[in-house]
Amino acid sequence: MSTELSGFPRLVPAIVTKVNIGDVNPLGTIHNGSTLTHYGTPTxxxxxVPGYEPAFEANVSFGTDxxxxxxxxxxxxxxxxGMARTEAGHSIDFRYKGIIKMAPNVKKIFEMQPDMATVPFGYATGAHSFLVADxxxxxxENSTFVSNGRILVHENGLTVERRQSKVLAATVMD
Structure with a gap:
């Protein structure tokens, strides 16, 4: 039996998404004990990324987390x-589910502490999907994407950045 692991997918860098945080609307504690907050991501x-196909650029026109x-x-x-529109006028429906480790520096952002700062990659991962007509x-639409995320703190507010990789199926088997 081979000692090399096989059958695992590969990742190819593909997309960078940046959404700006807009209005924040706390809902409160829900049925499962979690606290739910609605974050608008209007832009x-x-x-x-360079070399990835299909190459495109789009502007977010609506979003909410x-x-x-x-x-x-x-x-x-x-x-x-959320929804975005390409330079050619085509709409992209984008969706993302993920998990954030609420480390002390991450909590500072959600608590809007005065000493909050940009959080590096390493606390948030997730899976992305897209719906398109173009x-x-x-x-x-026909691929699987996974990501790493961080929160950027800047003079205009907060931006969530996701770096997404396309998942490629394994071709080597045991």
């Missing part, structure tokens, strides 16, 4: 849905 960008914080405060659950972008 942002979605862009393919129904973020739930676990009762123990250790994790938050992302449920983001035939040139159908590969987005």
């Amino acid at each position: 942002g960008t979605i862009e393919s 129904w973020l739930s914080f676990d009762p123990d405060g250790e994790y938050a659950r992302i449920n983001l849905k 035939p040139a972008l159908k590969d987005l």
